Amino acid sequence: MHTFLRPTLRRPSLRRGALAALATAALTAGMLAGPTQADTTTTAASPDLSVDDATAHLQQLSSIAQANGGNRATGRPGYKASVDWVKATLDAAGYTTTVQQFSTSSGTSYNLLAEWPGGDANHVVMTGAHLDSISAGPGINDNGTGSAAVLEAALTWAEQGRTPRNKLRFAFWGAEEQGLLGSNHYMRNLATAEKDKIEVYLNFDMLGSVNPGYFVYDDNAAGDGVRDQITAYYDSKSIAWEYIDVQGRSDHASFRSYGIPTGGIFSGAEGTKTSAQAAKWGGTAGQPYDPCYHRACDTMSNVDRTAFDRNLDAVGHMVWLQADTTYGTPPTTEPPTTPPAGTNLLANPGFESGSTAWTASSGAITSSTNRPARTGTWKLWLGGNGRATSESGSQQVTIPANAANPVLSYWIRTDTAESGSTAYDTMKVQVVSGGTTTTLKTFSNVGTNATYTLNSHSLAAYKGKTITIKFVSSEDYYLQTSFVVDDTSVTAG
Template sequence: MRSLRTTALSAVAATAVTASMLAGTGSPAVAAPSPDLSTTNVTAHLQQLQSIATANGGNRATGRPGYKASLDWVKAKLDAAGYTTQVQTFSTSSGTSYNLVADWPGGDPEHVVMTGAHLDSVSSGPGINDNGTGSAAVLEAALAWASSGNTSRNHLRFAWWGAEEQGLLGSNHYMRNLPTADKDRIDLYMNYDMVGSPNPGYFVYDDNAVGNFARDAMTAYYTSKGIPWEYIDVQGRSDHASFRTYGIATTGMYSGGETTKTTAQAQKWGGTAGRAFDPCYHRSCDTISNVDTTALGRNLDMIGHMVWLYADKDFGTTTPPTTPPTGSNLLANPGFESGATSWTGTSGPITSNSGRPARTGTWKAWLGGNGSTSSENIAQAVTIPATATAASLSYWIRTDTAESGSTAYDTLRVQVVSGGTATTLKTFSNVGTNATYTQFSHSLLAYKGKTVTVRFLMNEDSSLQTSFVLDDTAVTTS
């Protein structure tokens, strides 16, 4: 958690939730079944984060190799589970940092439920409680959902933020660059920052009136398990604040940091009065031994409960039909204005970098331009309806190069991958480049009734640069 401790813990304590507290909130409370998530698994995740820190100078801080190694490890787990992942890159005073955003396929895209935690530590220690516990718990909830076989009413998105310890830089970057329409689609953001403190408390965020329905569902869960809780006003001290600023409902849980547990709190929760909730907060001793596994297990199940609950919350509309209307674009985020959302492949080509213009908006896919041996690709899976009488892939592309002559040193292949076989529809190269956006179209009717992957694959040699810039892609049918 960010080290801005200007607010005292709220003393609004309660050990039960009355019916009147929930009345009129529309909260589904504890009606949905709660998953029993694996504390063994989440402890193994923490061991991995500890090993990464140990191998990288004892920390996982922004700008240090341990942070990127942590992100790469989490991403690999999510990719293997079937998530569509996006890595966002941004600059900080300590060097480059990254956000990792993972979307589970399906659910109503007009109603997004997000769950997140910051992945970075401070430079003075490995950050296993702060915030390995929140990161590992959110990861385990995401993996458990992927293996559950459940279908959600709403679209589920999970996030691991960079540079929280420097002032919420990662979550601020995400929200600042998210188009307004996509901000409006987020119905709830849940934040978990320190959920296994060694002298734990159970604090529920209470600083966003529009998020009261989720706050009340969280307190109702704790009460149903016989776990006393307290409200806390965390204000701008963790990543939920980046969402709250835009009027999005938020809630979260916190097990306590450097402030001291009172006698009344020790009587309620156990532990040691007069001692900090986390005596190793922002210190080198915040290691794997600095975690209370009972609190971690309780909060892990609570996080799973909240994900399962709001996966099926009715926010006002039904899930769109599985067969898109005739003429609609089957590609999600076709103009890249939501960054790499819904696209897989190499991290980095989808960008708002002004070095090459977008055709519309500010984002595009800029493949190549490296002037060195490299291979990049972006891809997205689509299903061509079996009833289609026409189907086509279209896109706009501009190219420029520093190469000369008639040898194709650098190429971009437009491909369709079906059943493990890649078919190249068109190849662009450094020969005959065109710095004016031009539209191309290819028939996909041969793939009706199949799920295929549309892929743009770039290969560049070690000499001069060639840039292939794509925008406004579409797969349409009739």
């Protein structure tokens, strides 16, 4: 959080309203979780975001800082490494990411934007956190906690494979600690028509202070009701809260200045906890909410697990709620248009553009003449190594909710140096949806066919879902088996 005037507490309230064990142990014992006119009746249940996974994200940010001079500050290598890691993580989950570069007095900085496929692009819900630290320390509470929470919300959404009503955009801001430079740069350079599409911006900056408070941004511009959605969530969890006017201390201010509704939560920075607050929240009165605010000691030990967990789930609640909020008039009351029969929903289905639109193991998408493509020159060649390896190729695709008969089809040829009836080497055709992997068919070294054959599988169970089509091979340590896939398609029928 950017240093500014101490926030003014307003209207204290008497209401009370889920990678690794190693990373988890690094936290101190003791982490949280639209418009009033909105129709949210179709909103999915709020997720229980994994505190263990979010803690693992914090540990990664801490490791990046440790490997880069102890910080992740703008203009320093630790910040760029943080951007690169978050981008790669979101790319692998199926997001479309954009890196926006800009200059500061401390050197080059970057904003990272990530969008989920689907959703109405005329109604954008943005969720953000600043990714930079100060130069004096690693910035784990400020603002590794906010960044980790936003990242975990984005990854959990991807695992569930849902299509939102609105366009989901996640932001990781640079140079916040220099004065909100990243978010200001983004908004200043965003076309007016694009600004007008942003329905709400949710900001999360410091969520795990060790002497925590539970503060809700006192922003309720034009009766948008975001503030009240957050307090209602806290009430439902019996978490006492207070309003706070964070003024221009964080990136929400860059949106509020353009009249965009904003909201957020905050666990406290350098301010002092009062006796009344200690009575209802626990902790120590007369001490800062975060005694390591903007100091070198803002490390993994400077995060309260209970506060972080509670605020993490509040982040998830607000993202899920806003994802399906109705803003204005829906684009159409007619059923969505089904693509014409035979339309291929996969991009680059014959691999002739190399790895474009596909996520694949290095060298798996190839124009090598050692195994011929069915058509053209490129194909997906899995296996053929003659040693213990696992390779894959995958692409995400959205199946229309009103698809008549969605089908996955592909051509495959196989050859092997193995013999006998034991399946030593395999290739599985899989669908990943909502964190569940289903194998549609398994090929092996048994019964290989060096002539391309067509295979098809119904995808009717995935109507209205965003799924990942995946081809994955596994070879043992001995003789080779090659699985060559070409001319893939997903049609709505």
